Structure formats: C-alpha cells, structure tokens
Amino acid sequence: MSTATEKKPRLTTSAMIASIASEGQRVKAAPFGKALAELARERSDIVGLTADLAKYTDLHLFAQAHPDRFFQMGMAEQVLVAAAGGLAKEGFTPFATTYAVFGTRRAFDFIHQVVAEENLNVKLCCALPGLTTGYGPSHQACEDLALMRSIPNMMVIDPCDALEIEQAVPAIAAHQGPVYMRLLRGQVPLVLDEYDYRFEPGKAKLLRDGKDVLLVSSGLLTMRSLEVAKALAADSIDVGVLHVPTIKPLDTATILREAQRPGRLVVVAENHSVIGGLGEAVATALLEEGVAPRFRRIALPDAFLDAGALPTLHDRYGISTDAMSATLRKWLR
Known part of the structure; x- marks a missing residue:
C-alpha cells in the first residue's frame, strides 16, 4: 500500500492577488470600467474619480474613453470623497474608486459628513472587498459593510459577478443619493447568466x-x-x-x-x-x-x-x- 500523499501545487506570491475565479471558470474582463464608459456615452453628467488606483479599479477604461471627465486625485482618499461631493453639488454624478480599505476606513468621516448628511449623488465603488487580497489587514476590507450600513441615506451593494456589476452600474447611477458598491475588478467570474438574473436595487x-x-x-x-x-x-x-x-x-x-x-x-x-x-x-x-x-x-x-x-x-x-x-x-x- 502506497504511503505517498498527493501534493498541492506550491503557491507563489502572485496568489496573494490572484483572481477569485476558479480554474476554467468563465470570466469577463473589467466589467465595471466598460459599463461606466458605456453609460457615460449616454449621460454627460457621469464623471470618474480615483485615488491613484485607476488601473486597479478598471477606471482607466473610463479615463481612456472620457479623458475630459476623469479626475486623478492622487493618494488622498478624503480629498477624493470631498471632490466627489463638490461635483455632485454642481449636478454631476461622480463615480469615485479606490480600494475598499481606503475608501471606507480612511475617508469615513468625509463620507458621513460631506456626502451622506447632504444626501449627495455620489457613487463610491471600492475594490478588494473582504478577503479578496492576501496582503493582510492593511488591504483586507473585512468591516466595510458594517461601516457603510451605519451611515444614514447610504445604499450598500455587494454584487456577485461580472453580469451583476454591468447591470448595477446604470442602476446605481439612476438612484438619487449616495451608494457604496463593493467592486470586483480584472477578470471577474460570470455565473448569474445561468439563472436568468436581473439586478434590481x-x-x-x-x-x-x-x-x-x-x-x-x-x-x-x-x-x-x-x-x-x-x-x-x-x-x-x-x-x-x-x-x-x-x-x-x-x-x-x-x-x-x-x-x-x-x-x-x-x-x-x-x-x-x-x-x-x-x-x-x-x-x-x-x-x-x-x-x-x-x-x-x-x-x-x-x-x-x-x-x-x-x-x-x-x-x-x-x-x-x-x-x-x-x-x-x-x-x-
């Protein structure tokens, strides 16, 4: 009788930021960035902002399609949220992106006071929610839903896959008021199309x-x-x-x-x-x-x-x- 045990493949550092898709699973690339760029062709009020993370939230696709409506705020999440609030006051519908840890933990007071208290039309879309990165507590947003649920006027969305993100982008843009949406980026799994699914806020x-x-x-x-x-x-x-x-x-x-x-x-x-x-x-x-x-x-x-x-x-x-x-x-x- 053999005593040999089956060895799993050795995981490399890249597995800390690996796609959440299983091997062989169907995926769609950058559904958020593509959906927002498409929506902005129909709506001139849509603008995009990021805190030095356009490429890593797929907002770079929006920036390429609409460079005059893209704002790079640098590594300053509080400024990101405050600027989004200012744009909303002028009649724009800003989509602001960063990582969920930075967007919620660092900018919480600005979201609470600048955006939510005045019920401004800001859409905060944040990547790496929960345990979707292996880079430890500095990057793992395991408490973002609790933080955002606690804020009055805030709608909170946690989409499942690429299809739902594509459908959620125009839906949250149509919603009047602030929205926090968890964001899956890169090669995003596609599963809900098998269930005749349609996102409804x-x-x-x-x-x-x-x-x-x-x-x-x-x-x-x-x-x-x-x-x-x-x-x-x-x-x-x-x-x-x-x-x-x-x-x-x-x-x-x-x-x-x-x-x-x-x-x-x-x-x-x-x-x-x-x-x-x-x-x-x-x-x-x-x-x-x-x-x-x-x-x-x-x-x-x-x-x-x-x-x-x-x-x-x-x-x-x-x-x-x-x-x-x-x-x-x-x-x-």
Whole structure:
C-alpha cells in the first residue's frame, strides 16, 4: 500500500492577488470600467474619480474613453470623497474608486459628513472587498459593510459577478443619493447568466430552491454558495441559494418568506466580518418578526486576518467551496 500523499501545487506570491475565479471558470474582463464608459456615452453628467488606483479599479477604461471627465486625485482618499461631493453639488454624478480599505476606513468621516448628511449623488465603488487580497489587514476590507450600513441615506451593494456589476452600474447611477458598491475588478467570474438574473436595487433573488438548506448570501459568497449547492447535490443534500446583493436597504420581505419555510437550516454566508454585516442584518430581521429557523453563519472571524495566498486563506477562514461544504455537512449531521 502506497504511503505517498498527493501534493498541492506550491503557491507563489502572485496568489496573494490572484483572481477569485476558479480554474476554467468563465470570466469577463473589467466589467465595471466598460459599463461606466458605456453609460457615460449616454449621460454627460457621469464623471470618474480615483485615488491613484485607476488601473486597479478598471477606471482607466473610463479615463481612456472620457479623458475630459476623469479626475486623478492622487493618494488622498478624503480629498477624493470631498471632490466627489463638490461635483455632485454642481449636478454631476461622480463615480469615485479606490480600494475598499481606503475608501471606507480612511475617508469615513468625509463620507458621513460631506456626502451622506447632504444626501449627495455620489457613487463610491471600492475594490478588494473582504478577503479578496492576501496582503493582510492593511488591504483586507473585512468591516466595510458594517461601516457603510451605519451611515444614514447610504445604499450598500455587494454584487456577485461580472453580469451583476454591468447591470448595477446604470442602476446605481439612476438612484438619487449616495451608494457604496463593493467592486470586483480584472477578470471577474460570470455565473448569474445561468439563472436568468436581473439586478434590481433593494431586491433579493432566489437563484435555486432547496428543501434542506437555505444559503442567504451576497457578493463572492453567492458564487461559492452556488458551487456548494452543486457539490452537495451529489450527497443528496438539497441546497437553496437566496442572493442578497443589496445589504441596505434589506429586502426583509423576501428573506422572511424564504426563512420561515419549515424544515430548512438557514445559513447566512458573507465575505465580511461576522460583526455588522449581512448576517447580523438578517438575524435582526428574523428576530424582530418572530421567525426562528435553525440559523447559522459563515463569515470571516472578528480578527485581523493573516497574509498569504488567497486559496489558502479562503480554506483557513472557511469561505472556500470545500470548507463551506464541510461546514454544512457538519451542521446537518
């Protein structure tokens, strides 16, 4: 009997910023930048700003198409937000991009006071949300949803894939008021086209039904949840997936309707700290309405996360497809 163990490929430093797409998965390149550039051809009020990160938020495509409406603010996120607010006051619809850690943590007071208090029409679109980089706590925005949910007037969006980003860009531009949208950039997975999906602000969508488990998810974790549902089907475990792209305002009606169906384990899955995100929002909605299913959460811990290769970190913190599948099997036993 052989005692040899199968070795996984050695991961290099590039895996710290690897695409979140699985090997062989369908992707679309730069959906945000392309969608915004296209929208700006129809709407002369659309302008784009960034804090030294045009290439890394795909805003460079907008800059190439509309150089007279692109503003490079340098490494100054507070100035970025303040300038976006000023442009909004003059009748423009600014889309401001940076990394989520910088856009939310460094510029929080400016978002709160300059943009949200006056309900200005600023769209803050931030890359590297949650655990989508391996560069440690300085770049991992694991608390951005909690911060943005706490601000009055702020709509909060966590899109799943390239299709949803393409659809969300004109939708949030049409919304009057500030929006925070998590941004997936580069080679972005494409999954929701298989489910005849259409993004609607403020609406959750049941992507697949299941009698054993209901996964309530957003963003990257919706893609993982769909993969988990397919994996567990081989074990005759029937998993439903309710995608909740709008974290605020929350579609409580749809969540309550699905969560109160009898006999299912309800699990909220999110690429965010266990503190203050979708899980707490859903739990509060259930408790306030007296709906009490078997309830669990898959989320990032209340901790400063490690640096390292993304596949390793996703396994370590329980948000990879294999880790999520193992967790659900354990809870169902």
